[in-house]
Amino acid sequence: MGRAKKGNNVEIGMRLRIIRENLGRSQAELAEILDVSDDHYRKIESGSTGLTLEKVRILYERLHIDPSYLLVGEKTEEFDLDKYLVNCSKEQREHLLKRCLEYMYAYITR
Numbered sequence: 001m002g003r004a005k006k007g008n009n010v011e012i013g014m015r016l017r018i019i020r021e022n023l024g025r026s027q028a029e030l031a032e033i034l035d036v037s038d039d040h041y042r043k044i045e046s047g048s049t050g051l052t053l054e055k056v057r058i059l060y061e062r063l064h065i066d067p068s069y070l071l072v073g074e075k076t077e078e079f080d081l082d083k084y085l086v087n088c089s090k091e092q093r094e095h096l097l098k099r100c101l102e103y104m105y106a107y108i109t110r
Helices: 003-023 027-034 038-046 053-063 067-072 081-087 090-108
Strands: none
Touching (some): 003 053, 027 038, 053 067
């Protein structure tokens, strides 16, 4: 494997690990979502193997992981909380609050 390709795989693997940890998921859970073995998933995170486009699409569809951020480290858009809160329904606000609390609970109980 060429150095540039290996470097890209390592960067993608690092971003995927951070995303996985932010989601509070284990490597085994992501391996299951991607329909790969636990060992294969560990190789993806370590950068010794790359993600196929099919797997990138699965991550986007199942976990809403931004492909642009995953592949090149650039976010396609910034989230504006104030703008969201002004323009969302009560149900959307409640859902956001619930998800924030779930995230914070998972973060502090690690």
